Amino acid sequence: MKLRRDVFQAIADPTRRTIISLVALQAMTPTAIAENFDYSRQTISKHIQILTECEILEQEQKGREIYYQLNPNGMKEIAEFIEPFRKLWDDRFNKLESVMKKYQSKK
Template structure:
C-alpha cells in the first residue's frame, strides 16, 4: 500500500496554496505555473508533485503538454475538516449580531 502525503502538510506551504489558487481559475502547464513564482521550475515541479500525491491537483495530457487542474474532490478532506469550525464561528457571529441589534434597540 502506497502511503499518501498528508493533505494538511501540503496546504501548509504558501507556494502550494498559491498554486491551488492559480489552478482554481484554470488548468495550467508547469511552465505557466512557474512563471508566477521567483522559484526555479524544479522547485515548482516538486510542489506540484506533492499536490498531485495528495490528490489536490490532477494532471491531464493534451498533446505534448501536461496540464494541471484543481481536483475539487481532493479538497473535500480539507473542507470536511474546516466545516464544523466554520459553523461554530457563524453561530458566534450570529449571536454577536443579535446582541448588537438588541443593544442598538435599547438606545
C-alpha cells in the same frame, strides 16, 4: 524530498496554496505556473507533484505538455475538519440553519 501524501501538509505551504488558486481559475502547464514565482521550474514542479499525489491536482497530457487542473474533492478532508468549528463563529451559518428550520416547519 519525501512527498508526504497528506492534504493538510500540502496546504501548509504558501507556494502550494498559490498554485491551487492559480489552477482553480484555469488548467495550466508546470512551466506556465512556474512563471508566476521566483523559484525554479523544478522547484515548482515538486510542489505540483506533492499536490498531485494528494489528489488536489489532476494531470491531462496534451502532446508534450501536461495541463494540471484542480480537483476540488481533494480538499474535502480539510473542509470536514473545519466544519464542526465553523458553527462556532459563522453567523451566516446560523442564519441559514434557522432558515432551514422555518422552511421545514412550513411544509
